[in-house]
C-alpha cells in the first residue's frame with residue numbers, strides 16, 4: 265500500500281515546487297513605490313520639445329543637442345509629459361512626423377540625494393514610443409528599444425560628478441518602425457519625381473491603430489539605498505483554506521551577500537498574518553482570503569501586502585535598510601481542454617478589448633480616462649479585458665488587481681505579416697520583449713494569461729518554429745500562466761496553434777466577410793468553433809468580433825455602420841456563444857471598448873468605429889445590449905455582492 269502523504273508534507277512539497285518556479289522568472293524593474301527607504305520625484309508636466317525636421321532626421325545628433333538646453337540649440341515647443349505629441353499642435357507635419365523628436369527639462373534634485381553616497385538615484389521612463397536615448401547633463405545614461413515597457417538608469421554617479429550643476433534630462437525618441445521592431449513597420453521611399461517631392465517617404469504598418477509617439481508614461485526619479493531589493497517574485501497557491509506564497513527576493517548592490525531579509529505579510533486591516541526570513545521561502549496564510557475576479561465573488565480583488573525588509577551593516581556599523589511593499593493576491597489559474605479555472609472554479613471571460621487611446625492625449629497616460637474606463641467596464645458588467653495590442657501602463661494593472669478585473673496581457677507583437685519579420689533578429693527581439701513584459705507583470709494577480717502576438721501571418725512556413733520558440737520561452741519565464749496568441753487565420757493552416765494553451769480567435773462575420781449578411785453569422789460561427797475545437801481540443805475565446813458604427817446613424821432594417829447593425833451582429837454572435845459556452849467556449853471579448861484613432865484610409869472614418877463607446881466614452885446602442893448580457897451572465901455564474909445585483913427592470917434596450 266502506498267504511504268499516504270500527510271497534509272503538512274504536501275504543503276512543503278508544494279512550496280518547494282513553487283520556489284523553483286519563482287527562481288525561473290526574470291529579475292529587475294520593480295514598480296517604484298515610496299517607503300521609509302525610498303523616495304520618488306515625478307518629472308511629469310511641461311518639457312521643452314523639438315522635432316528634428318532635417319532631411320535625414322539626424323541634425324540633433326550631428327549638433328549634439330543633448331549637450332546644452334534644447335532651447336539653446338533652436339526653437340522649442342511646450343510639450344506635456346505624459347502624452348503623445350501628435351495631436352497637441354495644429355501642425356499636420358507634427359501629427360504625421362516620423363523620426364527623432366527631442367525632449368528636455370531641468371529638475372531640482374534634493375541635495376541630500378546627491379550628498380549621501382548610500383543613495384542610488386534612478387531615472388525611470390514608464391514608456392516612450394518607440395526607440396529612446398537618454399542623457400543626463402549631456403552624459404548618455406541609457407537607451408531602449410520598444411515603445412510599451414519601462415526602462416531606467418542609475419544616475420547618481422553623473423549627478424555627483426558636478427553636484428552644483430542642475431540636473432538636465434534629455435530624451436530623444438524615434439517612432440520609426442522596421443521589420444524587426446514590435447510592432448513591425450517599414451519606411452518606403454517614393455522616388456517618382458513626377459508624383460512626389462525629392463526624399464518623400466511613408467511609413468507602412470500592418471496594424472490598425474495610429475502610431476502615436478512620444479513620452480507616453482510617467483518619468484520619475486526614485487531612490488534606493490546602495491544595497492537594495494532589486495526584484496521580488498511571488499507564486500501563490502492554496503489548499504484546504506491554507507494559502508501559500510512562495511517568494512524569491514533578488515538583492516543587488518555592493519553588500520548584497522551580507523544582507524539579511526525579513527518578509528512580513530499583512531492583510532487589508534494591517535494585521536500581520538505571516539512572516540519569513542531569507543531571500544526565498546514561503547509564507548503560509550491560515551484561512552486565506554483568495555483573490556477573486558469582479559462579479560465572481562462577493563469580495564473581488566482582495567490583496568495582501570508583502571513587505572520585504574532588507575538590512576545590511578554600514579561602514580560604521582550602522583544598520584542600513586531597504587523596504588519594499590508588494591501587493592499580493594492569492595489565486596491559481598489552470599486550463600483544461602474545455603475550461604479556464606481561477607481558484608479551481610470555471611471562469612468565463614465576458615469582457616472587452618481596449619486601446620490606450622483618447623482625444624488630444626493619444627496614447628499618453630491619463631488618470632481621469634483610466635478611472636472613467638474602469639467605471640464604464642464595471643457599469644457594463646465586464647470582468648476582463650485584453651491589452652490589445654501591447655502592454656498597458658502598469659498603473660492600469662494595479663487597478664485591475666484592486667478591482668478584480670482579469671487581464672490577458674499582450675505583447676506588442678501585432679502585425680507580424682512580412683516574411684522578413686520571422687527572421688532571427690525579430691525572434692531575438694520578441695524573446696527580449698517577452699522577458700521585459702513577464703518581468704514587469706509577473707506578480708499581478710489580475711494577469712491570468714500571456715498573449716505573445718495578435719494575428720501574425722501564422723500560415724507562413726516559419727511561423728511554426730517562430731511561435732513554438734516564443735511560447736516555449738514565455739512558459740520558461742513563467743510556468744504558472746497559460747500562453748496564447750490571437751489568430752484570425754484558417755485553422756488548417758495555422759502553424760502556431762499546436763503550441764498555445766488557449767485558442768483565441770478573431771472573426772468579423774458579416775463585416776469583412778459577407779458584408780451586410782447578418783443571416784450567415786450563426787452558421788459560420790458555429791463552423792468556426794467546431795473546426796477549431798475539433799482540431800485542437802483546447803478551450804476557445806472569441807477574442808474579437810464587432811462592427812463599425814458611426815454614432816447616431818440609424819437604419820431599420822439594419823445596414824452596416826448603423827447602431828442597429830452593430831446590435832444585430834452582437835446578438836447573432838451571442839446566440840452561438842450561449843450554445844458553445846456550455847461546451848468549450850470560455851470567453852467573449854468585444855472589439856472594441858471604445859472608438860480609437862487609426863492611420864487614414866478609405867475604410868476608416870476618422871478612426872476605427874467598432875467601439876461600443878465613442879472615443880469620448882459615450883455609449884452606443886451596442887453598449888446597452890452588451891450590458892444586459894454581461895450582467896445576466898454574471899447573475900447566472902457569479903456570486904455577486906447584493907449591491908451589484910443588477911436590477912433587470914433598469915435595463916434599457918436600444
Ligand code: BDP
Nearest residue numbers: 472718719752770808872874
Ligand atoms: C482585427 C485586428 C484589430 C483591428 C480589427 C478591425 O486584430 O486590430 O482593429 O481587426 O479591423 O483583425 O477593426
